[in-house]
Amino acid sequence: MDKLISEKLINQLEGLTTQSSEKVDFLFEEVHDAVFKNTNCLACANCCKNYSPIIEPEEIPIIAKALDIGPSQLFQDYIEMDEDGDFVFKSQPCPMLNLEDNKCRIYENRPQACQGYPHTNMKEMKNHLDLLEKNIEICPAAEEIVSRIIKQLNNVKT
Numbered sequence: 665m666d667k668l669i670s671e672k673l674i675n676q677l678e679g680l681t682t683q684s685s686e687k688v689d690f691l692f693e694e695v696h697d698a699v700f701k702n703t704n705c706l707a708c709a710n711c712c713k714n715y716s717p718i719i720e721p722e723e724i725p726i727i728a729k730a731l732d733i734g735p736s737q738l739f740q741d742y743i744e745m746d747e748d749g750d751f752v753f754k755s756q757p758c759p760m761l762n763l764e765d766n767k768c769r770i771y772e773n774r775p776q777a778c779q780g781y782p783h784t785n786m787k788e789m790k791n792h793l794d795l796l797e798k799n800i801e802i803c804p805a806a807e808e809i810v811s812r813i814i815k816q817l818n819n820v821k822t
């Protein structure tokens with residue numbers, strides 16, 4: 665999705681700022697679950713093709729073990745440090761993605777950042793609208809979640 669359109673969509677969530685965090689989190693969780701119930705991520709994999717997850721230092725040995733290689737080989741082949749000092753995969757699409765079937769080679773051991781993506785059911789969602797704006801550019805499910813919430817907000821107004 666175009667950056668300007670995602671910005672416009674997120675601006676329409678401004679009605680949420682007057683509501684309690686608990687209420688907002690409950691609403692996101694409810695809509696997140698409903699949308700993902702009918703989302704086939706294997707038919708999409710847009711996040712694995714376009715988003716670079718941060719890999720926590722403690723996840724390095726876990727990923728190496730899942731690939732049956734040592735950490736030094738993992739760094740040599742797949743992981744580097746970005747300009748912010750975070751560990752990330754060296755290439756995009758993610759080298760762990762099988763492009764033929766969109767499956768993750770390390771699914772059971774994938775980074776937390778992948779497990780939580782698109783982060784539409786976090787605590788204090790009201791404070792994470794910037795992240796949400798970035799994620800709706802990539803993730804059609806996140807876009808659907810935001811669109812449904814906007815619809816609900818507009819229904820309350822009328």
Ligand code: SF4
Nearest residue numbers: 712758760761768778
């Ligand atoms: S590690 Fe797996 S889930 Fe995470 S971006 Fe790569 S392919 Fe996708």
Ligand code: SF4
Nearest residue numbers: 705708709710711803
């Ligand atoms: S971009 Fe969203 S819908 Fe697509 S695979 Fe990732 S989480 Fe699933």
